Amino acid sequence: MLLMGIETSCDETAVAIVADDRRILSNRILSQLYEHRPYGGVVPEIAARSHLQHLPGIIRSGLENAGVKFSDLDGVAATAGPGLIGGVMIGLMAAKSIALVHELPFIAINHMEAHALTPRLTNNIAFPYLALLVSGGHSLFVAVAGPNQHTIYGTTIDDAIGEAFDKTAAFLGLPYPGGPSIENIASEGDPLIYQLPRPMRGRPNCDFSFSGLKTAVRRLTEKPDTDLDAPATVANIAASFQLAAADVVSDRTINAIRRFKADYPDGNTLVAAGGVASNLTLRDSLQETAAKAGLQFVAPPPALCTDNGAMVAWAGIEHLNVGLQDTFAFAPRPRWPLDELVVKGQG
Ligand code: KG4
Ligand code: ZN
Numbered sequence: 001m002l003l004m005g006i007e008t009s010c011d012e013t014a015v016a017i018v019a020d021d022r023r024i025l026s027n028r029i030l031s032q033l034y035e036h037r038p039y040g041g042v043v044p045e046i047a048a049r050s051h052l053q054h055l056p057g058i059i060r061s062g063l064e065n066a067g068v069k070f071s072d073l074d075g076v077a078a079t080a081g082p083g084l085i086g087g088v089m090i091g092l093m094a095a096k097s098i099a100l101v102h103e104l105p106f107i108a109i110n111h112m113e114a115h116a117l118t119p120r121l122t123n124n125i126a127f128p129y130l131a132l133l134v135s136g137g138h139s140l141f142v143a144v145a146g147p148n149q150h151t152i153y154g155t156t157i158d159d160a161i162g163e164a165f166d167k168t169a170a171f172l173g174l175p176y177p178g179g180p181s182i183e184n185i186a187s188e189g190d191p192l193i194y195q196l197p198r199p200m201r202g203r204p205n206c207d208f209s210f211s212g213l214k215t216a217v218r219r220l221t222e223k224p225d226t227d228l229d230a231p232a233t234v235a236n237i238a239a240s241f242q243l244a245a246a247d248v249v250s251d252r253t254i255n256a257i258r259r260f261k262a263d264y265p266d267g268n269t270l271v272a273a274g275g276v277a278s279n280l281t282l283r284d285s286l287q288e289t290a291a292k293a294g295l296q297f298v299a300p301p302p303a304l305c306t307d308n309g310a311m312v313a314w315a316g317i318e319h320l321n322v323g324l325q326d327t328f329a330f331a332p333r334p335r336w337p338l339d340e341l342v343v344k345g346q347g
Contacts, residue, residue, distance in 0.1 A: 005313025008091030009083025016309030023068035048086025077316025081333030154206025189235030278302030
C-alpha cells in the first residue's frame with residue numbers, strides 16, 4: 001500500500017510517499033523559515049500564501065522523487081488540524097482534490113496523532129505506549145492504544161515548550177526558530193551558572209507550565225549586569241534554560257509513566273516526538289528517566305521529529321489498516337484535541 005501525506009499546518013510545506021512496509025519513498029519539505037524569520041515567528045497570512053504557491057510543485061516533486069504516479073497511490077492523507085487554518089485548508093483541499101480525481105480513499109489526520117504515531121514508522125514499536133509530544137504549539141502526554149485511540153494524561157497550562165525555546169532565543173538575540181539556536185549555543189555554555197525555576201516540579205499530576213521559566217529568563221536578560229554581548233553569557237543562559245526545561249519534562253514524565261503503568265501494565269515504551277524532541281539534552285534526560293522506570297525510550301530521528309509529510313502518510317496507513325477513512329465533508333479544524341472522538345467512515 002502506498003500513501004501520499006500532505007502537511008501544511010504551520011510553516012513547512014511537506015509531501016511524502018510512504019509504503020505500508022515502512023519505506024519512505026520520498027519526503028519533500030519546503031521550510032518557510034526565511035519568509036517568517038524577519039518577524040520572529042510564523043505569520044499566518046504569509047504561511048497560507050506560501051503553501052498555496054508551493055504545494056503543487058512539492059506534490060509533483062514528491063511523486064517524481066518516489067518514482068511513482070498518482071495511479072500508483074492507494075490513498076491520500078492530509079493534516080486537517082490542529083494548526084493555522086489557512087494552511088490546513090490548502091493541504092486538505094489539495095488532498096481531497098487528488099482523492100476525488102483519482103478515486104482514492106481520503107484520510108484526515110490530526111497533526112499531533114501523526115507525531116505520536118511516527119515511532120511506529122521509524123521503530124516499529126507496538127501499541128500501547130506512552131508518548132510525550134513536544135512542539136511549538138503543544139506539550140502533552142498521551143497514552144496511545146491504537147489509531148484514533150488516545151488518552152491525554154497531561155498538558156501545558158500556559159505556554160508550549162517550543163514556544164518557551166523560541167521566546168528564550170528571542171530574549172537572547174538568537175535567530176528563529178529558537179530550539180535549534182538554543183541547543184547549538186548551549187553546547188558551549190555551563191548549565192549550572194544560572195539558577196532558573198523548574199515550574200510544576202514535584203506536583204502530583206502530569207501537567208506542564210513554562211511561562212514562569214520564560215519570564216525568569218526575560219528578567220535575567222534585562223538585568224543591567226547581564227551582558228548579552230558576551231557570547232559566554234548567552235551560552236550559559238541558553239544552557240541553564242535548556243537544563244531547566246529538560247528537568248521539568250523528566251519530572252513530569254515520572255508521573256506520566258506511573259499512570260501509564262497503572263492503565264497498561266504490559267506497556268513498555270516511552271516515546272518522544274514533535275519538534276522539541278530533536279533536542280539531545282532532552283532526549284538524554286528522557287532516556288535516563290525511562291530506563292529508571294524499566295521502559296525503553298524511542299524517539300524518531302530529528303528530521304522526522306519536526307513537521308514532515310511522512311508522518312501524515314504513515315498515520316493515513318495506520319487508519320486505512322484498521323478500516324478508517326474520511327468523507328469529503330471533513331472540515332478543517334484549527335483546534336482539534338487529540339482525545340476528541342471523531343466519527344470516521346469505514347473503508
Ligand atoms: O513539531 P514542530 O516542527 O512544529 C509544530 O508542530 O509546532 O515543532 C517546532 C518547534 C519550535 O518551537 C522549535 O523551536 C522546536 O520545535 N525545536 C526545538 C529543536 N528543534 C526544533 N526545540 C529544542 N531543541 C531543538 N533541537
Ligand atoms: Zn508539529
